[in-house]
Amino acid sequence: MHKIIRPFFVFFTVILLLSSCAGKIPLFSKRVDGSAFHIKDANIAEKGGKTEEAIASAEMVRVGVLLPLTGNFEKLGEALRNAAMMSLFDVGSQRLILQFYDTEGTAEGARKASELAINQGAELIIGPVYAKAVRAVRPATHSADVGVITFSSDPVNLGDGVYTISTLTSQQVEHIVRFACEKGYKRFAVLSQDNAVGDIVSMAAKAAVDACGGMITKAAFYDPKTDDLQSAVASIMPRLMEDLETERDDEVKRLEKAKEQVALGKPVLIKNEETGEMEEKEMSLEQLQATIDVMKEQELVRDPFEFDAILVPEEGSRLRSLGALFSYYDVPSEIRILGTSQWADSKPAREPALIGGWFSHLPSEGFAVFAGRYKDIYGEKPPRIASQAYDAVALAAILAETGSFSFNNLTAASGFKGVDGLFRLLPNGLSERGLQVLGVEKKGTVTLSPAAEVFETAPMFSPDVYIKDFRHSPDLITMPVAEGEEQTENQEQANEEQAEEQPKEQKKEDSLENYHPLFQ
Numbered sequence: 001m002h003k004i005i006r007p008f009f010v011f012f013t014v015i016l017l018l019s020s021c022a023g024k025i026p027l028f029s030k031r032v033d034g035s036a037f038h039i040k041d042a043n044i045a046e047k048g049g050k051t052e053e054a055i056a057s058a059e060m061v062r063v064g065v066l067l068p069l070t071g072n073f074e075k076l077g078e079a080l081r082n083a084a085m086m087s088l089f090d091v092g093s094q095r096l097i098l099q100f101y102d103t104e105g106t107a108e109g110a111r112k113a114s115e116l117a118i119n120q121g122a123e124l125i126i127g128p129v130y131a132k133a134v135r136a137v138r139p140a141t142h143s144a145d146v147g148v149i150t151f152s153s154d155p156v157n158l159g160d161g162v163y164t165i166s167t168l169t170s171q172q173v174e175h176i177v178r179f180a181c182e183k184g185y186k187r188f189a190v191l192s193q194d195n196a197v198g199d200i201v202s203m204a205a206k207a208a209v210d211a212c213g214g215m216i217t218k219a220a221f222y223d224p225k226t227d228d229l230q231s232a233v234a235s236i237m238p239r240l241m242e243d244l245e246t247e248r249d250d251e252v253k254r255l256e257k258a259k260e261q262v263a264l265g266k267p268v269l270i271k272n273e274e275t276g277e278m279e280e281k282e283m284s285l286e287q288l289q290a291t292i293d294v295m296k297e298q299e300l301v302r303d304p305f306e307f308d309a310i311l312v313p314e315e316g317s318r319l320r321s322l323g324a325l326f327s328y329y330d331v332p333s334e335i336r337i338l339g340t341s342q343w344a345d346s347k348p349a350r351e352p353a354l355i356g357g358w359f360s361h362l363p364s365e366g367f368a369v370f371a372g373r374y375k376d377i378y379g380e381k382p383p384r385i386a387s388q389a390y391d392a393v394a395l396a397a398i399l400a401e402t403g404s405f406s407f408n409n410l411t412a413a414s415g416f417k418g419v420d421g422l423f424r425l426l427p428n429g430l431s432e433r434g435l436q437v438l439g440v441e442k443k444g445t446v447t448l449s450p451a452a453e454v455f456e457t458a459p460m461f462s463p464d465v466y467i468k469d470f471r472h473s474p475d476l477i478t479m480p481v482a483e484g485e486e487q488t489e490n491q492e493q494a495n496e497e498q499a500e501e502q503p504k505e506q507k508k509e510d511s512l513e514n515y516h517p518l519f520q
Contacts, residue, residue: 158429
């Protein structure tokens with residue numbers, strides 16, 4: 001029986017947001033004036049309304065927030081700063097001081113900002129946003145023993161005091177596959193991008209099916225830079241009836257033409273039905289005609305699908321294009337199509353094949369409240385990532401009251417609850433979140449499994465976050481055993497030996513940031 005981990009930190013954000021809506025916490029009366037913070041000089045941004053005596057009565061704790069406040073990503077940086085300030089005002093910590101630093105949207109800018117933040121007393125860093133910038137700040141933060149809560153989910157940069165607050169595709173994949181497995185789906189196909197994202201998706205799916213007694217029987221990967229999706233989809237589908245009919249018609253034509261050779265006493269190539277190989281066979285014209293007649297009258301039967309569910313972690317028009325291909329290949333409705341939170345804003349119900357699909361997603365109620373308040377204050381909708389800035393500052397405020405940003409406190413097993421629900425930072429730098437499962441219906445989505453309210457078990461994580469080219473590993477696919485066929489003892493031993501040879505060393509030389517917006 002699972003032991004429920006009781007949270008000892010306050011479940012802060014959702015309660016604060018709901019209280020704000022009820023009028024218990026005052027909202028901003030106007031847009032925050034960014035000019036008051038003098039970003040270049042890293043002047044302190046404090047919540048208004050406190051007296052100097054009140055601030056001086058407790059030891060203050062400084063947190064550096066590294067954002068792209070100028071340059072190509074200025075608009076995103078401004079949105080994250082806005083969300084951070086909302087959180088600072090809402091939580092109302094008596095000890096927390098935020099110090100904003102401009103990374104200028106570059107790795108070098110992030111390096112300089114991190115060094116300045118540490119020199120000016122920052123005991124925790126929130127940010128940067130992008131993987132190159134995270135890589136650039138690591139030397140300074142590691143040397144100073146200062147923790148980092150970043151918005152980047154590139155696993156190459158995580159660990160050793162660097163944590164992501166981002167929602168991870170790997171966890172979403174594991175969550176939806178486990179859910180499907182519990183519902184009786186045991187044979188899975190994977191359809192993903194032919195890059196590092198495909199590696200992470202494959203690893204997560206493999207871990208989930210191994211844990212629940214399932215198997216991955218088919219996998220295909222497509223180039224995300226091209227529009228050719230059909231080749232990948234076709235490779236995991238049984239042949240269409242029209243293809244079988246075309247193949248039969250071509251074979252009949254070949255045999256009809258071969259009558260001339262048979263009349264001269266020459267052999268004809270005939271397919272051996274047992275081996276599937278073409279073999280030369282001596283035949284009379286009568287025998288050849290009988291073979292042709294049988295072939296014409298034979299009822300064609302399409303090969304069965306070799307999976308019960310297919311995982312498609314894709315978004316937008318590409319997701320819907322894949323759905324259209326599923327219709328083209330007559331994927332039956334009993335095969336479940338699975339996805340991740342990328343489905344949420346992709347209007348999957350527009351494609352009939354995706355109706356009935358399931359996908360994992362963050363709980364949305366908290367973000368809806370947050371987004372409404374953000375728009376009231378700043379006059380525009382926040383980007384989805386803005387909630388992470390809000391939660392990171394709220395977490396810092398809670399830990400500031402304990403007086404410590406120690407790695408043990410940052411990775412408390414009980415976790416925290418924020419705008420996007422339950423989450424916790426893990427010692428290897430990854431994050432874990434309470435996820436829900438949604439089902440696609442014609443008019444929207446329905447909740448099939450609500451998000452967890454508390455973590456019921458201690459965090460479990462593999463030291464291997466990412467293995468390069470795992471998507472092409474022979475360990476990924478398990479060939480289904482035909483009905484009535486059993487593996488011999490030698491086959492089982494060979495499978496065990498193959499599993500033991502799976503590469504263990506984490507590959508870091510292949511940076512993920514160039515592959516997908518997920519790795520920011």
